[in-house]
Amino acid sequence: MRLDKDTIIGWLREADEARLAELWREADRVRRERVGDDVHLRGLVEISNHCVRRCGYCGIRADNRKIARYRMTSDEIMGCVREAMVFGYGTVVLQSGEDHGLTRDWIADVVRRIKGETELAVTLSLGERSDEDLEVWRAAGTDRYLLRFETSDRELYGRIHPPLPGRGSDRFAILDRLGSLGYEVGSGVMVGIPGQTYESLARDIELFRSLDLDMIGVGPFIPHPETPLGSTEPSPALLSDEQVPNTEEMTYKVVALARLVCPGSNIPSTTALATLNKAHGRELGLMRGANVVMPNLTPPRYRASYEIYPAKACIDETARTCHICMHGRIASIGRRVGRGPGGRKHAKSPS
Helix, strand or coil: CCCCHHHHHHHHHCCCHHHHHHHHHHHHHHHHHHHCCEEEEEEEEEEECCCCCCCCCCCCCCCCCCCCCCECCHHHHHHHHHHHHHHCCCEEEEEECCCCCCCHHHHHHHHHHHHHHCCCEEEEECCCCCHHHHHHHHHHCCCEEECCCECCCHHHHHHHCCCCCCCCCCHHHHHHHHHHCCCEEEEEEEECCCCCEHHHHHHHHHHHHHHCCCEEEEEECCCCCCCCCCCCCCCHHHHCCCECCCCHHHHHHHHHHHHHHCCCCECECCHHHHHHCCCCHHHHHHHCCCCEECCECCCHHHHCCCCCCCCCCCCCCCHHHHHHHHHHHHHHCCCEECCCCCCCCCCCCCC
16 A cells, blocks of 8 residues: 555545545554564553653643652562563563653663563653663663654644753654664654644654654543643634544554554554543554553552543553453454564565
8 A cells, every 4th residue: 555645644534434444454464464463562660750841731741730749669660570570571661751850870770670680671761861861771771762752743742842941852853862772762643632734644654654663652632631732622723624633533543554654663552542442442453553552560559640641541450450451352353462572573675
């Protein structure tokens, strides 16, 4: 399937169910041929909800005074890591707000503990950090880094993600730096941000291909009431035919198109999809191009406080309950749980 920008826009606007069924089948075929039927499980540990940013969409933004802030200890994190080992996961993902209280040396020590005591791959998702931080964490053994660029529309990005005083924000430069340091690089977008047009979202999908991403995360914009984008009514300009809707179906479209432009990349079926459709959201994502899920290992006493968006799926489940549920959901669609770290599968070079 040839995918230039106009074709991508056509698929994003497509409403015919029979045509969309063709897109789902093609994405699933490419997924099967390029990354196989294995669904890799990444154990997610939300290690801190402190954040210095004031992003317009995120519930853990610095200005939100209605959440209890926490920062896990290294021993608490290692307890979660050991659960990941018991459950047979190949990767642990340490995620937080952009928390400068998580110092360079402290994170490096945690990574070294994980690598010294387990065979797990380590993924970090800690926001925009300095080159020095990224260098030290890579040297400590970190395998992957996730940093979503959210939107390639510079004006829109500036509205939803104001910079820190005296410091610009260039996530594409950071992604380039991560690649040069030898990380597997993950990025992605939000679907349906107020002000996001079909053309800008199509450019984002083209960027997945040009950035040659190892991992692509796609999730819907879910309004949070304690944020600027969730506490006000949208302006009439945002209700035009050019505004991308933040729907479940639109998110599946972007997942499927991401699979087609980056056939070998790892693509998760996200918790946000499960939040929109608690019954079958993850399964439908896996059937439309995704090959990764991220069961939550965060201790239940912290989970509710990591509220990037409200009413998050599985908020009250224990790690074991989540683990058992994931296995059942994967088996229900005829797929199998993958073994090992599940790194990106690159196409073989022609002989």
